[in-house]
Every structure is written in C-alpha cells, then in structure tokens.
Amino acid sequence: MRDFEIDKDIRRASTLPARVYSDPEYFEAQKDRVFARSWQYVGDAAAVKAPGRVAPLTLLEGCLSEPLVITSDDEGTVRCLSNVCTHRGSIIVEGEGHARNLRCRYHGRRFNLDGKFVSMPEFDTTVGFPSEKDDLPQLPLERFGPLLFSGLAPEMPFGDWIGPVRERVAFMPIDQFARDAATTQDYLISANWALYCDNYLEEFHIPYVHAGLAEKLDYSGYRTERFRWGNLQLGIAKAIEPAFELPKSHPNANDRVGAFYFWLFPNIMFNFYPWGLSLNVVAPLSVGRTKVSFLSYVWNPGLRESGVGAGLHRVEMEDEEVVESVQRGVRSRLYDRGRYSERREVGTHHFHELLADFMRRPVGNNGASHLTPRE
Template sequence: MPEDHTPDALRELAENVAQPFERAHAMPPSVYTSEAFMQAEIERIFAREWYCVGRADALKEPGDYITAKLAGQPVVVIRDRAGDVRALSNVCLHRMSTMLEGRGHARVLSCPYHGWTYNLDGTLRGAPAMSLNAGFCKEAYKLPQVRCEEWLGWVFITLNPDAGPVAAQLAELGEMVAGYDMTNYTETFYEEHVWNTNWKVLAENFMESYHLPVCHAGTIGGLSKLDEMVCPPGRAAFNYHTILKDDSLRIAMAHPSNDRLEGDMRRMTYLIAVYPGLMITLTPGYFWYLSLHPVTPGQVHIRFGGGMSDDYKGDPDAQQNFADLKTLLDEVNVEDRGCTEKVYAGLSSGLASPGHLSHLERPNYDFAQYLHAKLDA
C-alpha cells in the first residue's frame, strides 16, 4: 500500500493527469487509500465546494428539515415560517450538543441535552433555568447561518462564504437539460447508506457506463449498448455522458404532453456528475441520484433518492411503473455495491496497478483533472 502521505499521493495524481486522455490511466491507488489525502479532500474540496443535501420538494412545509454533516460540520436545512429554505448550524449554543437527526418535521429546533429551543430562523426561543445568570441575554443567541441555494429543485449548502453561485457554475448544464424541466420532478423515495468503498470509486462507477454489460449482467446490462454511449469532454464544474433508451421502459420516455423535447432527446438519459459528489441519472420521465461524502478512505456516506417528472403525475399506471423501477434500482444498487467494494479491496492490495482508460471513461479522466486542480491549488 502507498505511504499514507499527502504529497506522495498528490505527486502520483499529478503524474497521472499530465497524460493526454488518449494515453490516460486510471488514478493511482494512493489517492483512494491515503487517510491524509482524504483529509485534504475534506479541507480543500468538501469544506469549500457546494454539497447537495437533496431535493427542495422534500421540504414542503415550514419545519420540514434535512440534516447533514459537511466536512465535520453538523448542518440542518429547514423550511422556515416564511417559506424559505435555509441552512443552520445543527449544534446547540449552550453545551454544543447536536440537535436534529435524519429527516423529518419539527415545530422548533430542540436540544436533547438541556432543552434549549430555537425558532426555525435560528433565534433562541427558550432556555430553561438561565434567569439567575446575570450575563445571559436570550437575544444574543442565534444559530450560525450556512450558505444555502436552490438550483432546479436541488438544495445545495457550502461552508465557503466565497463560493460562486450554484446557478452560475451550472448555467451550461441548466441549458443542456432545460427541456427536462428538472424543477418539476417530485422525489418519492429517499434513503441513506454507508458502503465499504472510497467515495471516488463510487463516483467514478457512476461516471462511466462501460461497466454496465458486466457488473449489471443480471439486471440492466443486456439493455446497455456501448456503441450508443456518448462521453463528451467535461466542464469545470461537472461532467456527463448520455445513453439512448428504447420504449420498453415507458416512464423513461418523454410524456406525450411534453412538447419541450424533440427527436432523440425524447428518449435520452443524461448521467450527470456535479462535482464533487452529486450524481444524477435524468430521463425525460424519472430521475434518481446519489450524493456522496467521504467517511473514511474505505467508507462513503450516500444520499440516495429519486422520483418522477410531474408530466406523469396524472397517469393512473405511472406510480406502479415507478415502484417497479425502484425495485430494479435496488437490485442495481446491490450489483454496484458488490463491484465498487471489490474495486476498493483490489486497489488496496500491494500489487494493484492502474490500467489504461477506455474511450467510454472520459468522465473519469475529467474527474481526475478536477481533483488535481482543487488539491494542488
């Protein structure tokens, strides 16, 4: 195993990305296995970039919330009384306990340790047994705000006050998929998982469909036509590739009422990787996504959700079709977990050596370029 030392891994990554795509190899094992390299990713990427916590439609009513731990900072994203989505520190200002967990609904933010409560805007609502402390002033307490933005129905947070707006970074992507009208997709399931692999292994697995015929031989592999996959060069903030699907899965096609998409776009699936960790499968009829955050070099936290385009919400069979699709997605996830955990086991071995990339792995090459640019800055 490579020495657990960030400069060594950065040097090996620099040598890797110096090659043109036509001669490129997969990234070296050190960038996956090094604890110090992962800490650099936390500090220079996850603490500075935008991180997606899920969909805005999951926060329908005031008090609906999502929690996250971003680069070590507990955050709660909540819809406030005014109807706005905001992000707050999820740490009580008294003895610093975390407060809310998971996703749910809360009338107030309540600390489970001493019962201090906060309004949905973060102001202190109540603090038991504090009246005898002459220095205590309730109005002086307010949970720190965390930057929060919405883009096409997605909710992003960042700890970086200087990060550029999400919409500006993803403007070109928004134009590409405008006919899908992503704002009007409704999330119908959400889960969280931890897999025993490096976060980049899972990200790269999503970024290429080269593995579909083999890794997914038991499910969708037979439907995957390698010669119809298109992998353009990536952009600064994202990469993508596309696949054409046939009408055997009707809800993957544009609904008859959709007059926004024409030609092949009516059956085109976009597989989008928004750096660093949001992976979106977008079809004209449904979507699903993964939002990734490293836990350890060998563990990744996954937010997994999905749903349907509102174009289909009036169709009597649409929900059953999507339920059947969710069953398929669960089976695909089992296959992906097996493949990506095997990759991590292999690259952690002493004889691991990265091979040349296929032309169908162009997004992986662009991802390596992104990582190097952020970590070498």
C-alpha cells in the same frame, strides 16, 4: 501526503495513484479540501414547506458530520443554519417538527428561526454580549426542483454547478417531481467513495458488467460530455426501448435518449429517466466504506418498469460487486496507476482532474472547524 498530477491530455494521462483509495491521510484531507468546499444535498423542500417547520440533519455523517438544521420562518423563508448552540456547543434541534423559535435545552439560549440570537438567562453582566458571534451561522441554501442543497464553503456558485443540468432537462416539470419513499434506498459498500464515482463515470464496463442494461442501450451511440463542474453521459436507447420525447429545440432532439446521467463534483449523480429522477448521493463513511443513497423522485409512475430506468437495484448490485473487487485490487503492492481509454473513460478522467486540483488547494481557515470560502 504526496501530491499527484493528472495530465489534462487523456491520451497521456495516468489514473489516480492507488494510495488515494486506501490511505487514511488522503481521506482526512478530502474532508476539508473537497467535501467542505462543495455543494451537498441536504433534503427535500417538501419537508419544510410549512411556516415554523424545522428539520435537523447531519451533513455527510461519517465524513463532515456537521450538525445542521433547515428552518422555515413565519414568512416561509427557508434557511440552513448551524444546529450547534453558540454558548457551549450543544445540539439544539433534536427532531423534526414545528417551532416558534429555537431553544437550547442545555442552558435555555434562544434563537429566532433565522438564526438570530434572542435571549440567554443570567448573562446580564457579560461584557460585549450579545454580538454577531452569538447568532447561529447561516449556510448558503439553494433549490433545484424539490431538492435542497447547501455547503460549508462551496468553491463555485450554485448556478454554475447546477446550470448544465437545469438547461438540459428544462423540458421536464422538475417542480412536480414527488419523492417516492418506497423506492428510496441506502446501499453500504466496502469501497472508497472515489472508486464508486470512477465506476459510475466510465462507459467501458457496461457491456461487461451490466448485461441486462447493455441489451437496452445503444453502446455505439453512448457518449460523455464534459462541463466545468461535472459531466453528462447520454444513454442512447435502442429502437425498441422507451426514450424521452424531446422538444425540437433540444440539443439532443435527434437522439433516442433513454437516460441523462449527470454527475456533479464531487459526489452527486442526477439520473433522469422518462419516469423521473433517481438522485444518487455518494457519502464517504471511512477510507474503505461508503454509503450510496438512491432517492427516487417520480414524474410518470407508469414508466417505472420499462426502459433503461427499470431494474436499478440489479444494476447497483452489479456495480457494488465490481467496485468492491477493485478496492481489494488497489491495495496491492504491485499496482499503482493505470491509463485511460480516450473514447470510454472521459468522465473518470475529468473527475480525477478535479479531485487532483482540489486536493492541491490550501484550505483558507482560522481553525479546522472554521472554513472560509475562497475569493
């Protein structure tokens, strides 16, 4: 697998090599070098608010495919644990529900809801047993409003990763946002995950691909701000469209902001509208197949069908059509790399810089399935 460089000067830089979007070797490397080292959405805090609640999940199925379980103990402390028995590797929790402890149905090994080993039948003569290795590994777990995030070995502190989002939308009652299952939807796309992110992160295509959305946005005022682990696209609304009522102290108080479009490396989008949040999770399934989950968290339902936050399904269909077309194009033997617009592709350039950086970093581990965080 060949390394690639992205020049930090967008005026001189070339885009990702086409092979990154279609070569299975790059996709395999990204599993440990990118996705295992990042924060990922793992669920809704409301699902485990009651003591004794357990909620199993598979972290990025098709990519990491890591079995995990979220637990809430008797004191209401919520944890993210491995859902794999430390005896012979069986899955422990098969379905969501309540439990006083975790019991492996294969051979009866028990764990507390904090992951600590409790008991195991017929192990009386086993030397050096039990030890810490018999506890379930615990992953970091963080919360932002109703959203839970974890990761196998995140490269960056959660506060650094989520900080710019938290600061910019502090005026919104995030903790009061409620999940709306009726408008939550998964989309399957025949394209590489990074192509989907490329498209999301650039402003350039809006007047060409999204005619309806372009009628609501002031394209001349639309702009992108970079920060360490992500960026923000400010969707400036036209005069007749709904916009946020921002506090006078807000950094965008003088703008008619119709949407805050945040992207955090590598694959999470927080789209804030006056009605609430559309969280987009881009989950790679294979080198040329991606699942994108639109998770709706509503604050003001009366504004759902107005402004730039309305008609999201149509916008997604328009994006899918063009991204799938690009996927076919980057397989061409006659195409390799393009160039960036300094004005309109700031976010895409930033993504490519971060991806190139992570792809070059060695994975510090003592085995393919035992990642350790970087110091």
